Amino acid sequence: MFSVSHIHHVAIICSNYQTSKKFYSEILGFRIIAETYREERQSYKLDLAINPNQQIELFSFPSPPERPSRPEAQGLRHLAFAVDDLESCIKHLNQHGVITETIRWDELTGKRFTFFADPDDLPLELYQL
Template sequence: MKFSHIHHVAIICSDYSQSKDFYTRILGFEIIHETYRAERQSYKLDLRIDNNSQIELFSFPDAPKRPSYPEAQGLRHLAFSVDNIEKAIDHLNSFDIETEPIRIDEITGKRFTFFSDPDGLPLELYEV
């Protein structure tokens, strides 16, 4: 089996409107398709990150919270490549989104930082 890329990452949010605004207006992801599924009282929003990758943003009534943060088993964080980490941090900070201090990856020597989405999902900026 050979994989070409990650197609999508699915995220369940607690406040659909707030998360939709965060991922579209603040992070700048393009809406591909938005669906409301009345039988599930659930939205599904497909967002384009680039030509190969997408985020599926879901809302479900009464979805359970993440059991612990940040070192629970499973997905640890979602990382986005950026060309200029300072510019990306300035953009996030202009929307009052806090970012951690820039760190250096001890293996690659690349710079990175973390921030959170409206539900506290750990997101990373990784300078390429």
């Protein structure tokens, strides 16, 4: 039987490693677990803890191709983070120069959410529990 307990990690390739490292670790507050530079690939790999069970792996590669984000492209649509206080998270992001969309309501669940983008314009969502 195939059984999954949770998502372990999401891997993201960034265009500017230092900018994305600051965004995910300092602005979003994800704890750095490990940072590795792989000389043979000229690539960084940064492991970030979202919580004890989930991580983001942030990669840098020389000259990665751009990925379309908008209009919505085929493939992974967005990455959503569950939050308890949507307004305080939006305020925090805005204070750090991160633009957030207007708060919307999920018609199916009745929950509130908003979108914002990382430094490479990848769509990220805050979803209030």
